[in-house]
């Protein structure tokens with residue numbers, strides 16, 4: 574459980590995060606959405622203790638972040654994937670993924686650590702690269718290695734308390750298959766009773782996988798809740814400053830967001846497969 578109460582942080586003269594309050598319950602994926610510069614990464618950095626708030630409180634599993642800062646325990650239950658990977662040294666893929674296990678052993682990795690590392694490398698499709706120098710990998714392959722590292726960190730038996738996975742634009746550089754694989758893995762992790770907080774730019778991925786949305790605009794929460802309940806054409810178009818339309822088709826369990834076209838035209842496009850357009854549920 575993550576509880577944020579009246580969180581304030583002055584980023585610059587141009588941007589303040591002002592008295593943000595919200596809860597993130599375990600069991601689902603919460604996606605932070607919003608345009609460039611809205612404050613999404615800043616919010617993740619505040620919740621993970623990289624930045625210190627000017628005011629307000631953050632609680633992880635009902636304990637204040639200041640408590641967690643003074644213990645070694647946080648790294649055993651929380652992992653963070655930042656937007657940029659600062660580690661630019663010629664480690665092998667397996668060595669990088671094993672770094673996720675460092676908080677869990679004292680001097681030497683155990684059989685369990687090796688097993689977890691092997692498992693997550695399989696899940697993220699980087700097992701065949703395990704002996705490769707990470708700096709020789711493509712952008713998407715490197716991203717998958719770092720995703721495997723953070724998953725390795727939060728894998729393993731649970732104490733019963735929720736664990737936390739924070740990811741800032743994890744789908745960067747990933748092809749479409751790996752984007753969906755990643756969010757599928759994140760969803761499974763969340764459904765085991767854990768919290769996943771993820772910054773996403775792809776609104777369609779958010780609609781498909783997020784159980785909860787925090788929509789940020791200029792440092793404020795413009796809307797929060799279940800995506801299908803809170804998102805509308807008008808809200809998205811206003812927040813992003815671009816015409817965006819939410820389209821529902823009978824072929825898809827979740828709505829689809831289309832950008833830049835006239836709304837009526839977009840609806841028409843999605844109904845074209847009906848011989849008799851009056852049958853189209855969108856136009857009716």
Ligand SMILES: Nc1ncnc2c1ncn2[C@@H]1O[C@H](COP(=O)(O)OP(=O)(O)OP(=O)(O)O)[C@@H](O)[C@H]1O
Pocket residue numbers: 584585588607608609610611612613614615616
């Ligand atoms: N240390 C800093 N000094 C000055 N401005 C900053 C600093 N850190 C962030 N900013 C500014 O604050 C704003 C919010 O940054 P942040 O990285 O949180 O945005 P974001 O919503 O994650 O954006 P993006 O979608 O582009 O990743 C940006 O305009 C950024 O330039």
